Amino acid sequence: MNLYTTLQRLCAVPSVSGREEKIRAVLRERIEPLADEVRTDNLGNLIAVKKGSGVGKTVMLCAHMDEIGFLVTFLEDSGMIRIAPVGGIHFTATAFGSVISEKGVRGVLVPNAKTKAADYKADNFYIDIGAKNRKEAERKVAVGDFFVAEGGVRRLAGKRITGRPLDDRIGCAVLLAIAEELKAERLAGDVYYVFSVQEEVGCRGALPAAFGIQPDYSLCFDVTATGDTPDASVMACELGGGAAVKIKDSSVICHEEVVTRLCNLAEEKKIRYQREILTAGGTDTSSMQLAGGGSRAGALSIPCRYIHSGVETCDLGDAEACVALAAAFVKEL
Ligand SMILES: [Zn+2]
Secondary structure, three states: OOHHHHHHHHHOOOOEOOOOHHHHHHHHHHHHHHOOEEEEOOOOOEEEEEOOOOOOOOEEEEEEOOEOEEEEEEEOOOOOEEEEEEOOOOHHHHOOEEEEEOOOOEEEEEEOOOOOHHHOOHHHEEEEOOOOOHHHHHOOOOOOOEEEEOOEEEEOOOOEEEEEOHHHHHHHHHHHHHHHHHOOOOOOOOEEEEEEOOOOOOOOOHHHHHHHHOOOEEEEEEEEOOOOOOOOOOOOOOOOOOEEEEEEEOOEEOOHHHHHHHHHHHHHHOOOEEEEEOOOOOOHHHHHHHOOOOOEEEEEEEEOEOOOOOOEEEEHHHHHHHHHHHHHHHHHO
8 A cells, every 4th residue: 555645535535523424435445345344333433343363352453534623603794704623723833724614615714814923713713715795605604514724745855745634644544554464464363443533622532432342452543743843842753763652642651561562573573663752642542541441552653743734744654664563563462
């Protein structure tokens, strides 16, 4: 599987938290030939399983398929559309950008004319769809409609790519590549590939998914921050440094056995890796750790610069390292 081509396809589909139907359909088509069974649960999580011989441990691999966006709250007489954020919107990074609604209506997200950058927040922003007045706007947009910043991915130097929403379509692409790598393997335990909903609003989808699966081990695939840009907070994680083995983020302390296994395997198989401690931000890892009777949870993160902006930047080499390391982890179990 070509990760870049897969990402081009996945990033072109808008799927804000709570409205993941479109991306789920694309992912379902991709995962079906790589799994024994595929289903969608009540919350909307896409759950695929590759059956083992029934004697091994159950593993859950998870990446979230939702993305941050906006929700229409009010239509002004002028035709301008007021919004509320869905997930951790970074308004400075999203200002003056193109947005698209779930119905395909295009607009631009802009701040009120006199708003200073320091005061950027949802209340001071609106979407201009080009409507002359409320009546015209109402023909295209209703209160409760979801918008996202327009997606897409482009190549930079070497293996670097930029665009959105690499958070977390790159995790979804990694999951598909792992499934492809494990397809012909005869495994002892069941492997679940879960594309979760509503991570960006509080790691919600992965919780009931893990509760239903009751995995022994779980691994999350999501982006993480880096410390390698001018003036960035100190962090021992960089683009191109390999798969980031999570030790801790604000929502989880990863299981020691999982961390040790991943690091040892990376050394043994000569897969590039780095240790990750994310001081601000959580992932589905915590939901999988705590669901039901709990699981031995860890994460392989893909380092990403400028998270939640329109120019999220990753290195495909790091994603490839995550695929290789996760496949080795599952085979060893
Ligand atoms: Zn994410």
